[in-house]
Amino acid sequence: MRLVVFASGSAGNCALVQGGGRSVLLDAGISAKRIRTSLQAEGVEPAGLDGVFITHEHADHVSGLAVFIKQFPLPVYAPGTVADALRRSVPGACPYIRDIEPERPLSLGCMTVTAFPTPHDTAQSVGYRIESDGAVLATATDTGCVTDDMLRYFAGADAALIEANHDVTMLQNGPYPAYLKRRILSDRGHLSNAECTWLAAVLAQRGTRRIILGHISKNNNLPGLARRTVCRGLEGTGATIDIAPEYGRLAVEVSPCFA
Numbered sequence: 001m002r003l004v005v006f007a008s009g010s011a012g013n014c015a016l017v018q019g020g021g022r023s024v025l026l027d028a029g030i031s032a033k034r035i036r037t038s039l040q041a042e043g044v045e046p047a048g049l050d051g052v053f054i055t056h057e058h059a060d061h062v063s064g065l066a067v068f069i070k071q072f073p074l075p076v077y078a079p080g081t082v083a084d085a086l087r088r089s090v091p092g093a094c095p096y097i098r099d100i101e102p103e104r105p106l107s108l109g110c111m112t113v114t115a116f117p118t119p120h121d122t123a124q125s126v127g128y129r130i131e132s133d134g135a136v137l138a139t140a141t142d143t144g145c146v147t148d149d150m151l152r153y154f155a156g157a158d159a160a161l162i163e164a165n166h167d168v169t170m171l172q173n174g175p176y177p178a179y180l181k182r183r184i185l186s187d188r189g190h191l192s193n194a195e196c197t198w199l200a201a202v203l204a205q206r207g208t209r210r211i212i213l214g215h216i217s218k219n220n221n222l223p224g225l226a227r228r229t230v231c232r233g234l235e236g237t238g239a240t241i242d243i244a245p246e247y248g249r250l251a252v253e254v255s256p257c258f259a
Contacts, residue, residue, distance in 0.1 A: 001135045001254040003159065006030065006038040008141070008214035008244035013061050015139075015161075015244075016042060019132025019254075020110025025052040026128060026139065029060045032067035038249070050108050051075040051098075053115075056125040056142065057085040066090045077106070079115055081124035102126055116153040118143040121188040129153045135254045137161070141215040144189040146199050159210035159254040160203050161244060164230060165190035166220035174220055190215065193226050197233035204237035209257045214244035 001019035008015070012030035016023060016039065023044055028035060039046050051074055055061055069076060069092070076097045078086055083099045100106055102115045110133070115126040120142045127140030127150065138154045139161035154160055171181055171192075184190050191199070200211050211234070213226050223243045230241055244250050 001130070001132045001137060003137055003161070003212070003252045003254055004038075004042055005161070005212070005214070005244040005250040005252075006035070007247060008161075009216060009218060009246035010060050011218070011246060012063065013055075013141070013215070014038075014064070016044065017130055017137065018044075019130070019135070022050045022108050022111040022132070023048065024050050024108070024111070024113065024130075027055055027061040028052055028065040028068055029062060030064050032064045032071060035064055035068055036071070041249075046072040047074075049074055050111075051077050053113060053128055054078040054082055054086065055118075055127065056120060056122045057082050057089065058122060058142070061142075062086065062090065066092065069093060069096050077113075079124050079126050082126075085123070114153065116140075117147070117149055119145055119147060119188050121183060121186070127153065129157070134256045135159075137254045143191060145187040146191070146195065151202065154203055154208070155206060157203065157208050158257045159212065159252060160200075160208050161212040161214050162196055162199055162203075163191040163215045164193050164196040164213040164221065164226040165215050166192050166217045167222075167225055167229075168192050168194065171217075171220040176219070184220075190217075193221065193229040196226070197230045200230050200239070200241075201233040201237070204234050204239035207257055209239050210242070210252060210254065211239055212242045212244050212250070212252060216243070216246070218246060
């Protein structure tokens with residue numbers, strides 16, 4: 001299985017997952033043109049995708065969706081409340097939206113996708129566990145805390161895309177207004193570097209060997225700081241760390257771990 005991150009952060013989120021002869025997008029929070037160009041650079045024609053899976057309806061996850069599905073009519077999978085929000089807010093989306101039930105696996109040929117709940121400041125938000133080619137990828141960003149459900153769906157993941165959104169000191173001393181700082185720091189906001197480190201260490205102890213740090217704040221964090229903080233928590237585990245870019249490309253081969 002293969003993960004290619006095209007964007008990760010408050011300016012936009014979008015990734016490609018390929019496995020078992022199937023290809024899906026996770027979120028569409030960048031322009032349709034950029035999605036198309038990024039896919040074609042990977043040798044994937046947009047019309048050949050098996051669908052788009054949406055985590056939640058915030059703009060940085062769906063801003064390119066309306067134009068993209070107008071150009072390439074594809075199934076758009078989302079949990080019920082998110083699906084309803086997309087029907088209301090994304091012009092022309094209704095015929096393509098498919099409601100999915102969290103914690104119920106969806107099979108696309110040899111690829112299985114399971115949504116699971118994540119705590120964020122929207123009516124509903126999910127992460128995804130994707131299984132194909134004997135490998136498991138789990139992803140959850142935009143989550144204010146780590147829940148038992150999240151840990152359950154990350155269990156056995158060979159690779160994990162998780163959130164290292166902010167450094168608490170940078171956020172507290174930064175320019176954001178007080179209400180926004182409270183939102184980010186809440187249990188329905190975003191994970192700090194320290195919280196991400198705890199999660200990464202738990203995953204590594206349970207066998208995850210590839211950890212990708214995503215949704216790194218441009219204003220309240222630094223990629224190098226996030227990497228150093230998490231690396232300290234992973235010493236001796238054998239896990240490796242990648243940084244999902246705000247702009248650019250990160251390609252990760254997700255292979256079964258036998259540790």
